Amino acid sequence: MDEIRIIDIVEKMRNYLLNRVPALEKRLLGFREHARERSVQEIKMLFLAVILGEDIESAPVKRKLKLLLDELDTGNKIPSERERRAQKIHFLQESISLYGKFSDAKICQIREHLETIDKLCTDEEKPIYSQLAGFHTGIEAVNYIRKNLPLLRGLKAYHFLTGLEYPLFVPDRHRQRLLSRLGFLQKVSTDAVHYQRIAEISEEIHRVSGETLNGLNLIFGLFSGAIKWGTKLTPLCVRKPRCFQCPLTNYCYYYHYVGESKEREAITIYGLKQLDTHETPREKMLRDGVGGMSNAELLAIILRTGTPEMSALDVGKILMKKFKTLDALSEASVKEISELPGIGEIKAVEIKAALELGKRLMSSGFSDLGTVTCSTDVYKLYQGKLSKAKQEMFYVLLLNTKNRIVKEVLVSKGSLDTSLIHPREVFKEAIRESSASVIFVHNHPSGDPQPSRDDIAITHRLYETGEIIGIRVIDHIIIGRKSYYSFADNGLLRSK
Numbered sequence: 001m002d003e004i005r006i007i008d009i010v011e012k013m014r015n016y017l018l019n020r021v022p023a024l025e026k027r028l029l030g031f032r033e034h035a036r037e038r039s040v041q042e043i044k045m046l047f048l049a050v051i052l053g054e055d056i057e058s059a060p061v062k063r064k065l066k067l068l069l070d071e072l073d074t075g076n077k078i079p080s081e082r083e084r085r086a087q088k089i090h091f092l093q094e095s096i097s098l099y100g101k102f103s104d105a106k107i108c109q110i111r112e113h114l115e116t117i118d119k120l121c122t123d124e125e126k127p128i129y130s131q132l133a134g135f136h137t138g139i140e141a142v143n144y145i146r147k148n149l150p151l152l153r154g155l156k157a158y159h160f161l162t163g164l165e166y167p168l169f170v171p172d173r174h175r176q177r178l179l180s181r182l183g184f185l186q187k188v189s190t191d192a193v194h195y196q197r198i199a200e201i202s203e204e205i206h207r208v209s210g211e212t213l214n215g216l217n218l219i220f221g222l223f224s225g226a227i228k229w230g231t232k233l234t235p236l237c238v239r240k241p242r243c244f245q246c247p248l249t250n251y252c253y254y255y256h257y258v259g260e261s262k263e264r265e266a267i268t269i270y271g272l273k274q275l276d277t278h279e280t281p282r283e284k285m286l287r288d289g290v291g292g293m294s295n296a297e298l299l300a301i302i303l304r305t306g307t308p309e310m311s312a313l314d315v316g317k318i319l320m321k322k323f324k325t326l327d328a329l330s331e332a333s334v335k336e337i338s339e340l341p342g343i344g345e346i347k348a349v350e351i352k353a354a355l356e357l358g359k360r361l362m363s364s365g366f367s368d369l370g371t372v373t374c375s376t377d378v379y380k381l382y383q384g385k386l387s388k389a390k391q392e393m394f395y396v397l398l399l400n401t402k403n404r405i406v407k408e409v410l411v412s413k414g415s416l417d418t419s420l421i422h423p424r425e426v427f428k429e430a431i432r433e434s435s436a437s438v439i440f441v442h443n444h445p446s447g448d449p450q451p452s453r454d455d456i457a458i459t460h461r462l463y464e465t466g467e468i469i470g471i472r473v474i475d476h477i478i479i480g481r482k483s484y485y486s487f488a489d490n491g492l493l494r495s496k
């Protein structure tokens with residue numbers, strides 16, 4: 001990982017947060033000192049808070065947890081629902097109640113866990129804090145907690161440990177999303193191998209930036225919305241990110257590859273997924289056919305799914321932004337493709353396979369519309385189709401770098417009017433297909449191929465546009481009844 005990049009990212013996040021909540025500084029500095037050892041009762045309350053998904057930092061929650069703990073500690077047999085109703089016992093009506101939320105069996109388990117915490121804290125050999133201090137990695141500590149307190153499954157063990165101020169980075173989906181947008185991670189997942197990878201990444205960020213693991217956990221948590229901090233602080237990198245306020249745009253893959261001009265505003269306002277929920281690429285293809293699909297949309301269909309933060313279309317856009325052309329994408333290795341967010345090895349292999357099929361189809365000549373080396377080649381190809389046509393038709397032939405016609409686009413049918421042949425319409429497909437060059441072909445139903453003043457004006461205008469956007473205009477051919485006219489051969493292919 002690029003160390004300067006890591007330092008700058010952490011610094012910018014830290015500054016953003018401290019500018020809004022100066023009190024945070026004290027909390028971050030606190031992590032540099034030894035964690036305060038909590039009493040057995042505090043650890044039990046923390047356990048209950050994690051089980052119930054409550055915030056232990058909140059004073060009212062603390063009060064309620066204390067009440068709840070007292071009730072559980074009495075050791076009385078838990079009355080059944082019917083007994084409770086008969087005796088008119090209302091458990092902790094004003095507080096958090098386990099009854100109704102959990103079955104009696106589960107409550108028994110919770111009681112057993114509280115007893116285990118008692119034992120872990122009073123163990124003469126190694127009480128819980130000395131035990132935790134002996135582990136080299138956070139994952140070891142997580143496993144120890146899960147083994148002794150099996151109710152703390154999944155991320156609960158992480159929350160319990162961070163509650164004890166054990167140095168740990170919680171790999172929840174909020175923080176993972178931020179890591180993946182910044183290019184540290186490729187996907188958001190809940191498997192153990194992935195958690196191990198996040199532990200390594202957070203260790204690396206901690207080593208390079210000098211920020212404590214708990215500090216990083218807090219900074220990433222606040223920035224991504226995993227942790228709330230009053231009303232003064234607005235998390236930026238939430239599902240619909242507020243990129244316009246974010247100091248990390250320079251480092252963000254999401255912003256760099258997906259957000260652009262208007263789209264960038266839309267990302268900010270609606271979030272990407274919503275932008276594309278009107279119609280999926282698959283629906284568009286079914287409705288309009290494959291011809292009008294962009295490369296990103298076609299890639300999205302191959303990819304099928306995106307990530308929790310990005311639709312398949314977003315990932316398709318990222319691919320096209322990165323590799324610019326399909327040629328470049330087909331030349332890229334599986335490793336290069338799978339390095340992008342939202343694309344694992346399997347998807348990279350699928351993309352490579354689809355592009356290889358396309359290449360083979362092209363080389364088999366099936367979709368090859370012909371290769372042109374001079375104006376006569378074009379005439380031969382279009383003479384049969386256009387020399388006897390009753391209407392004027394204007395075609396753009398899209399060529400690749402080997403002068404092979406890869407696509408033919410009919411731009412206008414009917415009388416050829418300068419206003420109908422707009423450069424935007426003419427070059428739209430050429431840009432989409434990343435064509436190297438284009439040839440224009442149209443016919444004169446009168447049979448005389450000599451260009452009119454309009455033909456000359458259109459040609460100049462289109463030639464100029466091609467120069468500006470970097471797509472070479474090779475020729476404009478007019479097909480007559482028995483002959484043709486080539487602007488290139490007659491030296492008229494130039495700007496005005």
Ligand code: SF4
Binds near residue numbers: 181248252
């Ligand atoms: S630029 Fe946007 S997506 Fe990227 S980290 Fe910032 S808020 Fe998140």
